[in-house]
Amino acid sequence: MTDPEREHLLMRAAFEQLKSEDARELPPFSDVLERRAPPARLTFGSPLLRIAAATYRAVVAREGRLEVPSDVVSLGAWRPVTDGLLPQTTLISATPGLGASMLDSLTTGALP
Amino acid sequence: MACHMTAGATPLMNAHDTPGDALVDHARLAHELEALHPHCFGWAMACCERQRDVAEDVLHDVYVKVLEGSARFDGRSTLKTWLFGVIRRTASSHGRRERLRAVLGMREVSRTDRPPAASPADEAERGDRVARTRHALTRLSARQRQVLELVFYHDLTIEEAAAIMNVSVGSARVHYHRAKARMATLLFGDRP
Numbered sequence: 380m381t382d383p384e385r386e387h388l389l390m391r392a393a394f395e396q397l398k399s400e401d402a403r404e405l406p407p408f409s410d411v412l413e414r415r416a417p418p419a420r421l422t423f424g425s426p427l428l429r430i431a432a433a434t435y436r437a438v439v440a441r442e443g444r445l446e447v448p449s450d451v452v453s454l455g456a457w458r459p460v461t462d463g464l465l466p467q468t469t470l471i472s473a474t475p476g477l478g479a480s481m482l483d484s485l486t487t488g489a490l491p
Numbered sequence: 492m493a494c495h496m497t498a499g500a501t502p503l504m505n506a507h508d509t510p511g512d513a514l515v516d517h518a519r520l521a522h523e524l525e526a527l528h529p530h531c532f533g534w535a536m537a538c539c540e541r542q543r544d545v546a547e548d549v550l551h552d553v554y555v556k557v558l559e560g561s562a563r564f565d566g567r568s569t570l571k572t573w574l575f576g577v578i579r580r581t582a583s584s585h586g587r588r589e590r591l592r593a594v595l596g597m598r599e600v601s602r603t604d605r606p607p608a609a610s611p612a613d614e615a616e617r618g619d620r621v622a623r624t625r626h627a628l629t630r631l632s633a634r635q636r637q638v639l640e641l642v643f644y645h646d647l648t649i650e651e652a653a654a655i656m657n658v659s660v661g662s663a664r665v666h667y668h669r670a671k672a673r674m675a676t677l678l679f680g681d682r683p
Binding site for chain 1: 524525527528532533536543547550551554555557558618620621623624625626639640643644671674678679
């Protein structure tokens with residue numbers, strides 16, 4: 380008997396043992412057919428519950444932190460920090476006329 | 492479910508002339524399933540990484556599908572080959588569902604109605620050999636494990652295994668040879 384043949388027989392014997400082990404544990408056909416899967420439940424350790432709890436703590440439980448402090452400036456009073464770079468803040472406060480040059484208006488002061 | 496199921500006439504699930512014919516076919520189908528039950532259980536165990544509870548759940552789903560007619564045998568192969576294909580696909584989708592449940596943290600209530608495993612002393616060695624075989628199988632890829640189980644456990648040909656695994660015969664042959672070599676090394680070392 381060659382090695383591959385012997386190997387084949389040993390392999391078959393190993394699977395035969397596995398098969399007889401399964402046969403010993405074989406559940407009756409009727410039991411499997413009438414089997415009902417237990418319901419899946421959310422457990423306390425579930426990542427979904429942990430995320431929900433963390434969101435609650437961050438948003439709902441610390442709701443006070445979301446209030447706007449009284450010393451925050453209003454949007455209307457806000458000025459950009461680059462304002463100082465402009466020669467005049469009313470540069471385009473009026474719409475130039477159609478076909479008119481904005482540069483001309485800056486040098487001649489035609490615009491208000 | 493995408494398996495070899497068609498709505499056409501089948502040897503076991505024909506169009507019925509009367510409700511009585513349907514009952515006869517249903518009973519006949521249930522009888523055929525029961526006859527194949529030991530084979531189906533072994534294959535379900537293989538597809539479910541030898542987790543008995545999972546294998547029984549999968550098998551339950553398969554039997555219900557077949558008996559309710561949502562999975563129909565079309566007679567293009569043997570009933571056993573077709574059924575094994577349904578079991579493989581059902582186990583696969585069951586596995587995906589379980590992985591999703593694990594991500595969501597959903598756990599099934601564990602069953603506690605299992606009788607304790609018998610452990611007589613004279614079966615210790617045999618149990619050890621079986622445990623070694625089971626362990627060696629876990630070291631193989633899913634495809635390699637499946638083709639070995641189908642050929643050595645269920646005495647099917649590589650062609651039949653390929654049909655069940657939904658791969659080409661050439662691919663099944665490659666999986667078979669690689670699996671056999673790896674399994675031999677794991678079980679018997681370099682030489683048997």
